[in-house]
Amino acid sequence: MSDAYEPQVLAFCCKYCAYAAGDLAGSMRLSYPANVKVVQVPCSGRVDILHMLKAIEDGADALYVAG
């Protein structure tokens, strides 16, 4: 794998905690890597195996659930 490899990471974030924390980080002018794409979910319990499989199928290299 070349040094230029940059994995595409998908983050499923709970509206009430992880996503709110992300918002707060934004207002504090803190940045996160551009290869992390955030998806807001109403609750981390909403994340299903199919969401994760579809993400990988459509090109995500990694994903995480935060909540």
Add this chain to the structure above:
Amino acid sequence: MIIADRKPLEEILEMIADVDNIMLVGCKGCVTVCNVGGLKEVQILSSSLKIARKKADRPLQIEEVLLERQCDPEYIEQIRDTYDRYDAVLSMACGVGPQFLSEAYPGQRFFPTVNTKFMGGAVTHGIWEERCAGCGTCVIHHYDGLCPIARCSKSLLHGPCGGSADGKCEVSQEIVCIWDKIVLKKMEQGRLEDLRTFKPAKDWRSARDGGPRTSIREELVQ
């Protein structure tokens, strides 16, 4: 209901190694209830197969279909217009499904994606146990609702045998000795004497020993 387990992904991938376009057919019957071949499992298998084939650099096209049942011709008919658009058809139903499909559409190739195991029920969430062996001559009323045909490793009509110890079967510590349970239940109910009644040898011709079986309901036959 009929209980099945999904085949390992590698085995399914090997079956369809030479095809690039498949129809994946789920069933809303027993396999939906035992979480192995319903809508969700169709979607999971479809996605898993696509990911594996994409990784192997030979993408796979999949049409996902869910039939009411795969053990009735009227539902099998629902794919008549589309079944031949694919290199192969994979069934997520029990062993009956791929056979009914292949009898209805002789020109197509059908593959099973599950291993059909037994007739049973869910004893707790995620655990199914065998309860019926389909012997064709039910005798559970003699044993207080506990079937020694399906649940005794030897299908004994008089038990327990010498292999019963501490309520477990000698075949495996995982297997409960149903004869131990039958005797305990008879003792609790004060009807242990029932077990002194001699049961003649079972006629196994009504079971699989008589060859493949048919059930005919005259009033329903047109």
